[in-house]
Amino acid sequence: MDRTNAGAEAGTGRTGLTGAAGVNLPVLRSHNTALVLDLLRTAGAEGISRLELAERTGLTPQAVSKITARLRDEGLATEAGRRASTGGKPPTVLRLVPEAGHAVGLHLDRDELRAVMVDLTGTVVGERRTSLDLGAGAEAVVDAVAEEAGALMVGASGAGSVLGVGIALPGPLDHNRGVLHRVTGFPEWDGFPLRDALARRLGGPVVVDKDTNAAALGLAVSGExxxxxxxxxxxxxxxxxxxxxxxxxxxxxxxxxxxxxxxxxxxxxxxxxxxxxxxxxxxxxxxxxxxxxxxxxxxxxxxxxxxxxxxxxxxxxxxxxxxxxxxxxxxxxxxxxxxxxxxxxxxxxxxxASGGVAEGAAQLVLARLFSPSRA
Amino acid sequence: MDRTNAGAEAGTGRTGLTGAAGVNLPVLRSHNTALVLDLLRTAGAEGISRLELAERTGLTPQAVSKITARLRDEGLATEAGRRASTGGKPPTVLRLVPEAGHAVGLHLDRDELRAVMVDLTGTVVGERRTSLDLGAGAEAVVDAVAEEAGALMVGASGAGSVLGVGIALPGPLDHNRGVLHRVTGFPEWDGFPLRDALARRLGGPVVVDKDTNAAALGLAVSGExxxxxxxxxxxxxxxxxxxxxxxxxxxxxxxxxxxxxxxxxxxxxxxxxxxxxxxxxxxxxxxxxxxxxxxxxxxxxxxxxxxxxxxxxxxxxxxxxxxxxxxxxxxxxxxxxxxxxxxxxxxxxxxxASGGVAEGAAQLVLARLFSPSRA
DNA sequence: TCCACTTTCACAACGCTGTTGCCAAAGTGC
DNA sequence: GCACTTTGGCAACAGCGTTGTGAAAGTGGA
The missing domain is CATH 3.30.420.40 (ATPase, nucleotide binding domain)
Known part of the structure; x- marks a missing residue:
């Protein structure tokens, strides 16, 4: 997690503003950039042409060219050959660079911990699995989680580009504050600030959510x-x-x-x-x-x-x-x-439904890149 | 309804785009303008200062000044005195000009038709009520609705500034297309394109929605x-x-x-x-x-x-x-x-809940002015 | 009475956004 | 070959919110 700005306060979710938020130019820029990134992700390895991006976003081709040029500069996107001509210049195909960013996703179940590292496309590039007793107390569990996440981040290829860690676990919780409530069967977790505790340990953004929400997000990303x-x-x-x-x-x-x-x-x-x-x-x-x-x-x-x-x-x-x-x-x-x-x-x-909860948890982190407005 | 561009296709609701929409500068502009208008409406007769608008929207005071200057040019907003100083130049208070626009709202119940004309603040400035047999057939009902709406628009003070007509009626219906389905107890309405039929008759934008949705919208506008x-x-x-x-x-x-x-x-x-x-x-x-x-x-x-x-x-x-x-x-x-x-x-x-359904129906029309993104 | 200070807000210059106009590149089809 | 279509880059542009500056209009202390 090499972002200097990454800290415990990241991943807060909603802005604290009372009402609706005004849109200024930076907001507009990041919104459109995220939109293009999302379409690139959806297009997958096939890629997508600039003109098609323009049609799908409603922006002009020239605006898309500017945005994709920035993305190529940042290493997030790249040209990937050309498609067959339909009577004119053949379109240049753009695609996401999968290894330009990674996210760690963890699924804390009652008796098991599964951790994955995914690249920008959501493909699993590293995986660990260990038994876990959710009732063993906060310290022991946080230790185990930090250990697994750390091992993935060191071991996996993209250790230098990890954007954050997403954690899914059962029971209702406060997603905005990252605080647990009523983990079914484990009352001792009530009120534990899991997000901040882990953010300190791991030194990067951490997002916490209910397991079913993570699974649903994973499904939403993978095509539903x-x-x-x-x-x-x-x-x-x-x-x-x-x-x-x-x-x-x-x-x-x-x-x-x-x-x-x-x-x-x-x-x-x-x-x-x-x-x-x-x-x-x-x-x-x-x-x-x-x-x-x-x-x-x-x-x-x-x-x-x-x-x-x-x-x-x-x-x-x-x-x-x-x-x-x-x-x-x-x-x-x-x-x-x-x-x-x-x-x-x-x-x-x-x-x-197909797809793991840990993969969905990783998408909690990637959501900030691809769809900040609906994260 | 003096908008030249106003036609039957207005009020369609969602854009036909498959995915999310890109935001260009006109979209940004209208979004921020609507946001300011919404805050002005919420402030009511008391008004609100430019600086407060800036805080609430997250925009800079200068951006708010530009936006409100445009609104004043268009006659939608006006200065309304000053507030007490808090140690410096006293803030100039801005407020909506209520009579700058109007909307007609109709509530078609099983045995009654209530029609209201409201100004921009939602205040009722005209009202009509008549008995109605929803089972009397499409033509008779459309006639009655057109008559009541027309009478309100001619008789009321703001006849020249009517933005459109909103209609609320029982039963599920297709809000996007303005087509009725399964009006409880009146199967003959199934598939009737009420919005387009009325838009032709009235010559302006028409929005159709379920009565409970209109009531809920009215409540949302009036403070909930x-x-x-x-x-x-x-x-x-x-x-x-x-x-x-x-x-x-x-x-x-x-x-x-x-x-x-x-x-x-x-x-x-x-x-x-x-x-x-x-x-x-x-x-x-x-x-x-x-x-x-x-x-x-x-x-x-x-x-x-x-x-x-x-x-x-x-x-x-x-x-x-x-x-x-x-x-x-x-x-x-x-x-x-x-x-x-x-x-x-x-x-x-x-x-x-307090508030009438017809008033909420009128807000279906005003929503396009104050909150197009969440209409 | 004067003056420093605060607050509000307008004007001008600016930077950044998407847009338009123009043109080169690279194909297809007659 | 040549006309045509499609793609997409470059440059100039217009429109948006932002920054910098300063005037206006109060308060409050000397």
């Missing part, structure tokens, strides 16, 4: 567009919401509390103190081997979400889902299709 | 900030969602389908074909005089919404609510407070 919900069913049930390409976190960054949506008034009690929560109903059904019932309950809650937010897509993930993917896909699809038929609409597609 | 949900309980149950100051409509502009959130698996059948919908449960309880139960059900669904989106505020409105406001406030608050206590959070406030 528009608005979708990522539903994660494992030891618990949670969601990550992407609305208009941006992760929706809400005012206190607690959005996506999907597991405790009540779908059965006066239903069986849930560990949260409420009654009839989806999580409780789903997990009880799974425990009894009634996977069809679990899928039906999950589908009903997903239907509520689709109706409320009018999203484009539902993605399913988590160990319980991957243990019986077809059952859950079928069950959720059935509920959503019935709903759509009643309304005369096309049903919202339901698919399995 | 941040993210909130407006829940409307009358002959049906619907919601308008405001996320980050902007009305959330979703991909197919169908978001806010709150009435058919399922909160009772295998509950009693609902008119929508589903089972255990909040609307059915709530209205059944109201019909039996069990208002406490209705409020509890409503509160549970509101709790789901708060958990999922992490919003700041819940606002209640609609005839059924206003018939027994305390009962519903108490019931919803109880559920939300219990939930907050379980999580160790502050409970989300619940309040009664």
């Amino acid at each position: 567009s528009g608005s979708f919900a990522y539903l994660h069913l494992a030891t618990g049930l949670g969601a990550g919401l992407v609305i208009g390409g941006a992760v929706h976190r809400g005012a206190r960054t607690g959005a996506g509390e999907f597991g405790h949506q009540v779908v059965q008034l006066d239903g069986p009690p849930c560990g949260c103190g409420g009654r009839g929560c989806v999580e409780a109903l789903c997990l009880a059904a799974v425990a009894h081997g009634a996977l069809d019932e679990a899928a039906h309950v999950l589908g009903t809650a997903a239907g509520n979400l689709v109706a409320l937010l009018d999203i484009d897509l539902v993605l399913l993930g988590g160990r319980t889902i991957t243990a019986a993917p077809d059952t859950f896909l079928r069950g959720v699809r059935t509920v959503l299709t019935e709903r759509a038929e009643r309304l005369g609409e096309d049903p919202v597609p339901v698919r399995l | 900030s941040g993210s909130f949900a407006y829940l409307h309980l009358a002959t049906g149950l619907g919601a308008g969602l405001v996320i980050g100051g902007a009305v959330h409509r979703g991909a197919r502009t169908g978001a806010g389908e709150f009435g058919h959130q399922v909160v009772q698996l295998d509950g009693p059948p609902c008119g929508c074909g589903g089972r255990g919908c909040v609307e059915a449960l709530c209205l059944a309880a109201v019909a039996h005089g069990a208002l406490d139960e209705a409020a509890h059900v409503l509160g549970t669904a509101a709790g789901n919404l708060v958990a999922l989106l992490d919003i700041d505020l819940v606002l209640l409105g609609g005839r059924t609510i206003t018939a027994a406001p305390d009962t519903f406030l108490r019931g919803v608050r109880t559920v939300l407070t219990e939930r907050a206590e379980r999580l160790g959070e502050d409970p989300v406030p619940v309040r009664l």
Whole structure:
């Protein structure tokens, strides 16, 4: 992490301004630059021509030429051959330079820590995995995390260009301040300023987020567009919401509390103190081997979400889902299709999510480069 | 409607671009201008000084001076005296010129049509009300709407400066295209291009939206900030969602389908074909005089919404609510407070909504002036 | 009464942004 | 070959917010 300006206060998220922010020329410049970088990333190894960038951004070709010239100077982009002519001068293809920047992503699960180093395109260039006891106390966990992240940064090829570290872990937390709250099953974490603690240890920007949000961001980057919900069913049930390409976190960054949506008034009690929560109903059904019932309950809650937010897509993930993917896909699809038929609409597609949480955590860091406005 | 460029294609909503849009200088200019106008509107009759505008927007005082000079040239803003000195030159106070522009807002309910003309500050300067049969056929309704809107525009003082007409009506519809869908109880409206039909008749921009969205927008303009949900309980149950100051409509502009959130698996059948919908449960309880139960059900669904989106505020409105406001406030608050206590959070406030739907419909038009990016 | 000081805000010069006009490069197709 | 199309660089330009300077108009102490 060689940025002199990198410190604990980086990655704060929102600006502290009360209202909406004015746009001055530096803001305009960085916005358009990020937009071009994002399109370069999306284009992948194939690349994209200047003229196409101009069409997609709505900027003039000349503006795009200026921006891409800057990016080439900075080493972030490069020319990559030419495409076949369509009757005139063949377009020069531009592409991202993957090794121009890297990010570390960590996934802290209840019993395991997975760390990856990715390049600018999101490709994993280094990986470590170790067992971890989230209940072993803050110091031990911070030590382990710093060790793994440090080892990746030293060992991997792009150690000199690491932009920051992203961390995903279960349970609600304060994304803006990087403070943990109510990590399920580990009350001792409540109030721990994980971001600042790690930023001091690692000496670079650190971003902390809920695991489902990281997973959703990873999915958004790897091709899922528009608005979708990522539903994660494992030891618990949670969601990550992407609305208009941006992760929706809400005012206190607690959005996506999907597991405790009540779908059965006066239903069986849930560990949260409420009654009839989806999580409780789903997990009880799974425990009894009634996977069809679990899928039906999950589908009903997903239907509520689709109706409320009018999203484009539902993605399913988590160990319980991957243990019986077809059952859950079928069950959720059935509920959503019935709903759509009643309304005369096309049903919202339901698919399995692919991609790791650690990779998504790394995207928390890269988001500042490619889409600062929707990070 | 004296804008030469005003036509049926105005008010389309989103740009057709696939991805995010580049920001060029005209976009930057109009964004900052709208931002200043919005702050002037918020300041109201008191006004606001240039320096304060600079602080709030993040722009330099000089940039604000340039922008406000343009606004004064255009007649949208004016100087309004001075404030007391705080040790130096006393600040000159700027305020909006209310009569510089007007908008017509219409609320088409099942049996009534209410039309208002508002000035730039949202103050009602003209009002008409007439009975209406939404089932009388498209032609008759369009005639009635055109008549009322026309009468307001001719009769009111600011007839020459009407920016457009906003229309709110029940049921899901396509806000982007201005086409109706599934107006509850009136299937004959399905697919009717209301916006274009009225734009031709009235010769100016027309914006169409769901009544709950219009009400929510009206509330957002009249002081409610941040993210909130407006829940409307009358002959049906619907919601308008405001996320980050902007009305959330979703991909197919169908978001806010709150009435058919399922909160009772295998509950009693609902008119929508589903089972255990909040609307059915709530209205059944109201019909039996069990208002406490209705409020509890409503509160549970509101709790789901708060958990999922992490919003700041819940606002209640609609005839059924206003018939027994305390009962519903108490019931919803109880559920939300219990939930907050379980999580160790502050409970989300619940309040009664104030403001008419027609006024909110007028804001659909004004939004293009004050906040085009979040219209 | 005078004068130093603060605050507000306008004017002029400036730097940076995207834009326009022009032209060279490099192909296709008749 | 030659006309044509498409791509994209260079230079001049216009428009935006920014910086520097100073006038205007108060306060408050000497």
